[in-house]
Every structure is written in C-alpha cells, then in structure tokens.
Amino acid sequence: MTIEQRKFHLHQLGLFLNQFRREGLVKQDDLPHNDEFFDRMNEQIEMAVHHNGWFTKDNVLFSLEEWAQALTLDNLEKWITPYSLDAITPKTVAIIMAGNIPLVGFHDFISVLISGHNVVAKQSSNDKILLPILADYLKAINSEYNHRINFTTGRLESFDAVIATGSNNTARYFEYYFANKPSIIRKNRNSVAVLTGNETTDQLQALGEDIFRYFGLGCRNVSKLYVPKNYDFDSFYKALQPYDSLMNHAKYANNYDYNKAVYLMSEFKMLDNGFLVLKEDESFGSPIATTFWESYTDLDALKKNLEDNKENLQCIVANNLLEEEVKFGETQHPKLWDYADNVDILSFLSNLN
Template identity: 55%
Template sequence: MGGQPETFSAFVKLGGFLRDFCNGTSGEAPWVEKLTNAVTQAKHQNGWFTEDNVLFALNSWGNLLTEEALGGWLSRYKLLQDPYPGEEKTVALIMAGNIPLVGFHDFLSILLTGNRVLAKLSSNDTVLISFIRDYLVSLEPIIQSKVVLVKGTLQDYDAVIATGSNNTARYFEYYFGKGPNIIRKNRNSAAVLTGKETKEQLAGLGEDIFRYYGLGCRSVSKLFVPDGYDFDLFFQALYPFHAIIDQAKYANNYDYNKAVYLMSDFQLLDNGFLILKEDTGYASPIASLFYEHYKDLSSLKSRLQNDRDQLQCVVSEGVVENEVAFGQTQSPALSDYADGVDTVDFLLKI
C-alpha cells in the first residue's frame, strides 16, 4: 500500500498520534513529552510558529492521515498494490519554512510512492519534521534508511522538489533544471466578494487572512470587491481576530507598514490590526491586505484566469471554478497540490 505497506501503516499511526496529542488524549507519554518539547523549540526557532499555529498544523495533518483519506487519495494512482512494484528513487527535497510543516505533503508523497527522501530543511523549520521522522522510525525502523536529513550539499539524487521565493527559484532552476524537478515560486491567494456574503462567511475569511499571520501561499492577501463596496460588515466580522496585534512580530510589521504607507500619502482603511490598501498587486506585506474594485464579474474572471500562475487559491462563492469556500484555505485536501502540479504523478514517472 503506497510504496510499502509498513510505510502506509506508519503514516496512519502518525495521524492517530497527532489527533490524540492535539485532543490531549494520547497515551504515548514519552512521545507526548517529545512533541510538547518540539512545539516549544519550534517557537524558539521561529517566532511566527506560535503554539496555536503549530497545533493547528499538527491537527490538520492528523485529520488527513487516516486510512480512509490516504487510501482514497492513493487509489486514483493504483498505489494500493501490495507490494508496490516501482523502483526506489532518491528525491532531493528542499523545504520552505514560512509556515509549520509546509513541506510535509512532499515528504509524505515521496515516501508513499516508494521513494527515498533526501531532505534539506529550512533553517526556520527543522524541529517538527525531525520529530516526525523520529516517530515514524520508531514505528517502522525501515524508514530510517528512507529519510535522510542533509545539512550540507545535496548529492546523488534522481529528482528534485524545491520550494522557495521567486529569487531562490532562479537559483534552483540553474542548479536543478537539467533533471526531473518541481520548482515552486511565490504564490498568493485572493478572495472575491460580491457584497452578499454572510457575517459567518466573512468571519471564515478572517481565518483565511490571519492564520499563520498571512505567511502561507494559501493565505488571502488580496480582496476583489465591487464598486461601492461597504467595508463596515467586513471589519465587524474580522473584529474577533483583533488579539493578533498582541503578537510582537505582527505588531512591529503593522506599525512599520502603516508608517511607510502614511509617509507615501496612500489612502488606507485601518481597523487597528489590519491595514487595507488599494493596490493591483497580490503580495501584500504582513498585517496589510491589498484590495481592488471590479465593475463586472465576467471581466474579473478573465483577469483571474490570466493571473492563475500567481494564485494558489481563490476564495469565493459561485464565482470561479475550483474556488475555495470561505474559511477553508488552510484546510486543503491531500489532492490539493501546491501550484496545481500533481506531485504523486510526477514521482511515479521519474
């Protein structure tokens, strides 16, 4: 099942452990202590990795790592054969560190396709992946040889999966472009409002905006609103997130970006913890959100289609194909691939 039966089974057990840990019901005392320490260490390593956000990431993965979800995902690739007949390849995995466990889907995909991970962790997120590797090895010692964490130069690999900024992507393409690769660049997410949204939908949009402090590619950083849109209901629905300003790193970004905008005489909308700036770009700085007016939805749909290579998600209701429901951007399914590139299909064709 998915590479080797023991690998599939180990991930199912990992999912159960993560769910129990987040619910406070795990009986595996030594591993509970180790993960508790890892959560603390992750925050010390990266100030954006608050306990709340790390637990959200752990719980999200716990909910996905079930026999049913994993089996349904892999069945479309005929990967539930036992044993899987593919030849093991070594895949170099260069991980980002913007949000907790951001590279875990690639890690999971490589192992469940019967391949070997040669991982270079981001300096901002080494603790959590290292814990997961150790836990998986405790379940199935064979995984020890299938996951190698590299600090120096990557060598002896058959393919590369690398995630970074637009600048690092050019570096990746120069060094890794000759062989099989997936190289991911910056992406952002947007929301389309029509003015008919409920308060509950707008509150869900708050989760899409503020979860992980807006640092993920699935975080909404841009709003499209109709001409004459009244932001009062939007700001009222977002008020429950006001405590985010108590996080020092977020508050520093809020103060800095607000000062820069005001010195440049930009017209802003501001509720004390989020700055709205009218801007045609997609990548708004932390603690700010770009917005843009539209006259008709048909023209906006064409715009979004043309800009699809810049967008990870579009949040809306009944506006665009493959839209994401309000409040759901940070809860992707296993088949919701980054940049729309099917990682499993890529790995099976190396």
C-alpha cells in the same frame, strides 16, 4: 515495503499527531512507541515555538491537528488510488523546504515516502524542529525508514530528482542548478478572495481565518480582495473584529505599525481598523498586517483576469462564483490531493522510473 504498509504507517503517524490539540493534550496509551515519543513531541512543540517567533503554540497545534485529520485511512486511500505505486523502483528525491509556516514541507515529505521513494530533506532554518521527530516516529514503527529518510544541512548530493520551494528569485537559481534533474520547482503564489457585497457575517468571519491564520505568511492565505465598485468595507471590518488580539503578538504588531507608517508617509490612500490595513493595489502579494483590494464592475472580466493569472494564484475564495473556488474559511484545510501550485506530486513521483 508495500504500499499498504506505507499507507498504514502514515495513518499511525496521524493517530500519534491527533494527541496534540489546541484544546489540550490527550495521551493515548494504545499507540505504538507512545511512551517514548509523547513527551518528546511535546518538548519539540515548545522548542519550535521558542525557535521561531512566528510559530505560536496555537498555530503549531493547528498544523498538527490538520495533519492528523488528513492522515486517515480513508483520505490516504482516496489520495493514492489514482496512481500505480505498488511497483516503484525506489529513487532518492531531494526536498528543499520553505520555512514560512509550521511543517510546510510535510506534504512533499509524505508524498515521497508513500510513493515508495527515499527522502533527503534540506530544511529551512526557520522550521527545522518538528519534522525530524516525526521521521523518528516512522523509523520506530518500521526500521526500513532508517535508510529511506535522511536530512542534510550541507550540499545536496546523490539524488535522482528534486522538489524545491522558494521565492521567485531562488526558483531561478533552482532551475539553473537542477536543470539536469527531474524537478518540481515552486515560486511565489498568493491567494485572493472575490466578494459580492452579499456575504454574511459568518462568511466574512471565516474569511478572517483565510487572511490571518499563520499571520498571513502562507501561500494559501488571502492577501487580496476583489470587491464590487463602491463596496462598503464597514461590514467586513466589523466581522473581523474578533481578530484584534493579533496585536498582542509583538512581531505582527511591529509589522502593522511599520507598514502603516510607510503608507502614511507615502500618502497612500488606505483604510485601517487598528490591526489590519486595507490598501488599494493591483498586486497579489501584500505585506503582513495589510490586505490589498481592487474593485471590479464586470464579473466576467474579473474571471478572465483571474484565469490569465492562475500561475500566480494558489487559492481563490468565493461563494458559487467560479468553477474552481475555495469556500470561505477553508483555505487552511487542504486535502492530501490539493497540490501546491496545482502540480500533481504523486504523478511526478510515480513516473520517475
């Protein structure tokens, strides 16, 4: 199977996913194998929503939309051009996937496939519904994927390299267990935003998407704000008001109530608008329905602090302040070449031979 074939197969998968949108399903009659997979995919979406209480239909379809937009021929070509992937000797790469947001392991999955290697995927029990049907669609497009894609729920065996995602605690286990294998092992990361006080209402509303998409469960979700000293949070809270419907989601509301109660009993100083607690804290990772904040007086000192902590950060949201920054509202729209933990997966995979 050539690199051009693999690229085209992923493009066809993107066209298939493009039928499943938040504004409604749009079946395309000219897609290969669509009669077999369209209704089945719709059923799997509903099943994923019922399987995991955090996977709302809106968030699942948002994820599918993002992947459909990513898997264009232009994006795929731009992604793979810097690498030599046309003469790969196939290895078997094990992927241990997280389950915090829908299809969180999909980028690792397609990275292994487009590089010409074989996948053995160990999914999280929280996110095990959607990926198998996408694998089946690829197998229907080209039967060679039948031996290139495998799933396991048991002990990983007979693999040449591993990509594993987990917490800081599980990462230590992974590092020990896979010490003799080429590996990418990811730990906890968080995302932050740097505010100046000059942000527009539109920018702050866009920041709400960075904070609240997937209920804040992803590493690309903003969990902490850096604000200038004596920052007035009133405009920030007003801009976020459209997100008050989050309290209609029982799991989010329960987390909000619990964390707010803990802070009140502990007599922590906090701000609250009825669906988001703001707590002053030096940590990066905040609980659900809470965003930490910290004030700064010297922007250069803050930049140095962020640089010193880059191993703990996935995204830094800002507006023309930093050399490497993400614009407001863009954290949940990564490109294929925006690698988790800034580790170049395709470079890793292309050097396994």
